[in-house]
Amino acid sequence: MRKSHPLRRVVLATAATVSGIVLLLSLKPSSDPGAAQAAGAGAAAQEAAQGGSGAVVSGTMTGDAAQTQYGAVQVRITVVNNKITKAEAVQAPKGGTSDQKTALAVPKLNADVVAKQSPDIDTVSGATYTSDGYKKSLQSAIDKANASAGSGASQGSGSAQASGTFTGNAVQTQYGAVQVRITVAGGKITKAEAVQAPKGGTSDQKTELAVPKLNAAAVAAGSADIDTVSSATYTSDGYKKSLQSALDKAKATAGSSSGSGDAGASSGAAQAKTVTGSVAQTQYGAVQVRITVAGGKITKAEAVQAPKGGTSDQKTELAVPKLNAAAVAAGSADIDTVSSATFTSEGYKKSLQSALDQAGG
Numbered sequence: 353m354r355k356s357h358p359l360r361r362v363v364l365a366t367a368a369t370v371s372g373i374v375l376l377l378s379l380k381p382s383s384d385p386g387a388a389q390a391a392g393a394g395a396a397a398q399e400a401a402q403g404g405s406g407a408v409v410s411g412t413m414t415g416d417a418a419q420t421q422y423g424a425v426q427v428r429i430t431v432v433n434n435k436i437t438k439a440e441a442v443q444a445p446k447g448g449t450s451d452q453k454t455a456l457a458v459p460k461l462n463a464d465v466v467a468k469q470s471p472d473i474d475t476v477s478g479a480t481y482t483s484d485g486y487k488k489s490l491q492s493a494i495d496k497a498n499a500s501a502g503s504g505a506s507q508g509s510g511s512a513q514a515s516g517t518f519t520g521n522a523v524q525t526q527y528g529a530v531q532v533r534i535t536v537a538g539g540k541i542t543k544a545e546a547v548q549a550p551k552g553g554t555s556d557q558k559t560e561l562a563v564p565k566l567n568a569a570a571v572a573a574g575s576a577d578i579d580t581v582s583s584a585t586y587t588s589d590g591y592k593k594s595l596q597s598a599l600d601k602a603k604a605t606a607g608s609s610s611g612s613g614d615a616g617a618s619s620g621a622a623q624a625k626t627v628t629g630s631v632a633q634t635q636y637g638a639v640q641v642r643i644t645v646a647g648g649k650i651t652k653a654e655a656v657q658a659p660k661g662g663t664s665d666q667k668t669e670l671a672v673p674k675l676n677a678a679a680v681a682a683g684s685a686d687i688d689t690v691s692s693a694t695f696t697s698e699g700y701k702k703s704l705q706s707a708l709d710q711a712g713g
Contacts, residue, residue: 543686
């Protein structure tokens with residue numbers, strides 16, 4: 353029988369002990385700072401998408417337009433009780449291969465936002481620039497939601513104290529400009545109208561079909577999240593963009609108004625100011641309106657320019673006093689046209705609306 357060497361037994365025992373220690377150390381839970389940071393970032397992104405801890409956010413928020421190599425990308429989200437219920441791209445690259453990439457990428461990005469409730473969404477293969485622009489604009493929309501939560505008002509309710517008439521920006525479409533004006537009372541849209549819409553040829557029929565439906569939808573939804581009217585896609589898209597612009601103006605007015613909720617008052621005091629609208633050119637001459645506003649109300653309206661000469665003198669003398677009185681009574685540019693003085697009335701209303709816009713609603 354071969355005799356064991358004592359030194360060999362010591363070496364083997366030592367090796368077994370070292371192996372056991374290494375095994376135990378390998379089973380110790382990881383405390384990688386990078387992993388902890390990633391987890392924290394994920395939680396922060398989730399909280400951001402939901403409007404922040406403890407804040408209740410509901411409304412529609414439109415992110416800033418993000419410029420990409422192939423065009424602008426702009427995202428709008430709808431939030432209900434701190435959850436993103438809808439995401440859409442109100443702007444995306446167009447033309448050439450961009451049409452295909454946008455059609456492929458945007459629906460996936462929209463769905464991913466709603467599914468993940470976070471700006472941490474995947475880039476769509478083959479549409480890297482669009483995806484990156486989308487995520488930047490999305491983050492901007494989420495930041496606005498957080499800001500609204502911090503101030504106790506979201507875009508959906510940010511105009512809760514707003515009252516007045518707000519005209520959106522004119523949006524150019526393939527067939528002509530679209531511009532929307534809304535009347536807001538107590539934070540709700542009570543009336544919507546298109547002050548500009550495509551005209552001429554088949555556009556007349558499409559406008560006549562689409563605009564009443566869009567107006568009704570805007571009042572019913574109380575937001576720009578309305579359906580596109582079939583066969584009037586360009587008009588519908590332009591309408592929604594201008595409508596959102598009008599809503600943004602209503603929100604901005606509400607945010608800068610006093611605690612009394614008077615959107616027209618600058619400091620809650622009935623401080624009067626006089627504003628002169630832009631000159632509106634008509635077939636028979638220029639019309640320009642000046643108004644005095646106090647406490648958010650029109651206290652005086654007058655035409656500083658109106659058509660003159662020939663029969664225009666009689667029509668001006670007949671129409672202007674009626675229009676002045678109507679402006680004060682209505683407190684807006686939503687006034688009736690004076691019969692037999694259509695051109696003067698339309699010019700008056702345009703200049704009056706310009707003065708109201710300068711006055712802040």
